[in-house]
Amino acid sequence: MADPSTYRYSDSHEWFSVDGDVVTIGITQYAADELTDITYVEMKDPGEQIDAGEPIGEVESVKTTSDIYSAVGGEIVEVNQAAVDDPSLLNRDPAGEGWLVRLRAEDLSPLEGLMDQSAYDEKYPVG
Secondary structure, eight states: OOOGGGOEEOTTSEEEEEETTEEEEEEOHHHHHHHOSEEEEEEOOTTOEEOTTOEEEEEEESSOEEEEEOSSOEEEEEEOHHHHHOTTHHHHOTTTTTOOEEEEESOOGGGGGSBOHHHHHHHSOOO
16 A cells, blocks of 8 residues: 555545556545444445546444545446455554555546645644
8 A cells, every 4th residue: 555645635534545547545544533433334336437526435333424535537446345344444544454445537637636644634633
């Protein structure tokens, strides 16, 4: 997994890591802490096309259900089955093993408008 300091972050608490034209998406530590015990993960299926800003799935916790959004459009190429099978992965390692989906992006430019790690951490401090 890439270095989280290279990720881009949204105000809806998703992180985005880029490798070529493939973007890995997950939730931030801040989101995992706010949700508390995550109990269910459902993502759209590989092969599905999504538009930028569209939900790619949802996570449920003992507190609430939250949609997960993608800042970029493209085709979902992989879902992290380990996170679907064991949602607590998102609580233990949201920026690593708890990633949610990978998609082949049509346009990476929307990521340029997102926060880097220092800006995100300043706006949404953990702890």
